[in-house]
Amino acid sequence: MFSATRAPYSAILAAGQIKASQMKQEHSALYPEEESGILTFTKRSRPVETLIQAFLFFCASVSIFTTLGIIIVLGVESSAFFREVSLLEFLTGTTWQPTIGMFGILPLLNATLMTSLVAMLVALPLGLGVAIYLAEYASERIRETLKPILEVLAGVPTVVYGYFALTVVTPFLRSILGQDTIEVYNTLSAGLVMGVLILPLISSMCEDALSSVPRSLREAAYAMGATKLETSVKIIVPAAFSGIAAAFILGLSRAVGETMIVALAAGAGPNFTLNPLKAAETMTGHIVRISGGDISYDSMDYRSLFAIALVLFIVTLLLNAMSRRIVKKYREVYE
């Protein structure tokens, strides 16, 4: 059959009597399945789709430009700073007084660590307590009511917490401890309020970790005669430990980078002290205070802010990376 139909076609072709367009018509009449590319398996080019795809990729890569921007900006300004101040002096000096050329970051770093430590001392036990209560003890209805309330606590702007620290917590502490023992600006008050700020973050992350421990573990513990407390503390909390540790580290990272509470309540002026009742300025507090005033772009003051920001950036980046690593590496996987 094929040879029969093909014969006239090739005969015409051989004779060379018809034009190319006629030949094509003839061809598609004889082989309809080959027409208009139905059987062509090459991808049709769609310029609009390609363009859209390129745009989408560009938008996704904005995040890379942001990171690059942060690294370049902090790097360039800091390197200008470190040409005049040695890295050793910067990291080990105990006085930060730009007016006389003393750039030792320790007083600022120390204040940051103190406020963060106080915050974690508040947020970790309370946050874990809240998480255990919500995940293990509370009924479904109580949990559904309490969780949004805690989310509201997390959504309040930090400057409002700063206001709260300065106008409520500090006067309260001063009335308990005495006006002379505790200064108007102090790291204790800032740290306590920061703990409240971080509490919802820690409690929600811990609760997620506790809830993801499978039910069978609880039931096995109860079957062995364990009480609710023993089940929670000896079985569930250890099983969810990686999530809890990750929450703790992420909370610490938030505390280190937190700005407005310490800017309002911890004090204005670097002070190298281990006494939480005294005023001391943190890294973030210093950046905000100096950049909020009139600052000339070509001064050491300006560049020193970028050096502080670089330290802050590295510390928080390491903490965040550590948190993710812990989750990845030590998570107990249940079938």
Add this chain to the structure above:
Amino acid sequence: MTVDAGHSAASRTDFSSNLAGRHSTSARWRLVFMASTILAITFLGALILTIIDDAFGYVLMVDAVDQKSLEQDGVPLLEMDANGLRAVIEENLSNRRQRALNRELPFEERSTADLLEIVLAEIVKPEVVATYTLYESLFNKRAIVDNASTAWPDSTLVFRSWVSMRFLSSSQTARPMTTGVLTAVKGTLLTIAITLLFAFPVGIAAAIWLEEYATDNKLNRFIQVNIYNLAGVPSIIYGMLGLAVFVRVLEPLTSGSAFGVTASGEVANGRTVLSAGLTLAILILPVIIINAQEALRAISGSLRHSSLALGATKWQTIWHHVLPASFDRILTGTVLAVSRAIGETAPLVVVGASTFLTQDPSGVFSKFTTLPIQIYQWTSRPQPEFRHIAAAAIVVLLALMLSLNAFAIVTRNRLRKQKRFG
């Protein structure tokens, strides 16, 4: 690990003999866990109560010039029309000061409220001698009145709501009794508009790339990890980035000089609404991307497959089916991110918010201040009046955030009703 813990606990304790003791320990700790939860919620309550406590209360004022002496034909000062107020100004203010004010804006063109403001500020000069919180005003009223009549016999005691229509509709002034949040609210809305305009499309597009197009290769994995990292960078670092890039490097663009725009009389030097909005956009971009990715991931694969099977291209599938189906979730995620942007303070201080603005921001190239910045400024003042003003501004800020969230919830519910499937 878990098995070990359980095993050692079992071998150490005798289960049957001490059962009552173990159960009472369990009950005691239950109370401890409950107490920590109650404590956390108490903090929220204390926070809200403090703000309300400071936003209302008695104010004790002493006028430098008695208001009664300024009455014109028996009309008290506060009820006068513009002509009456102009007469008061002419009578009581020095010629030099009158000329100076007239040069700023002729008296004939000023509004009644504006004129009253001048009379109060330049002639009456009421001075606040004491302010009280709502709690004191309600429960210690007798002591307040006694104190007022003995210590300041000429004083007037008024109950003041620091949040008032006047507070909402007045621009910023230097005095706590007359200042308002209009300048800051305008600044906040303009800044957030810029933020949304940039962060929303870019964020959604990036999420679409990562969820729908990206193949599992090194570059895309790097982008993803990078976004998670950016979400954890402290906001003040973004402020430094904004200061260096938008305020300094891109100054010709962000100050508007490249477009031939010059701010009227004020030199903003790149410290503009535009710089602030872009800084916040970069700040919330990772959050928007992560939320949008979760929204897209929640859409089932069968929706995509049926669209593709009917011959739609990939982009047609995304645009006509995946995006509409996930839009309610994307909206919720975006509103959460925008709420965060509205409350951000530190990066805007670093980018260069103005401490005092005489003019409301009029466009993207104006100098700016926002509500959180004002709260920061007012809280850090030592005078007690500013504490009340800060509380009032906090009420406005929280109301703004709340209404935004309410709007999002209503819109989301409406979208859900319209949705045919998914």
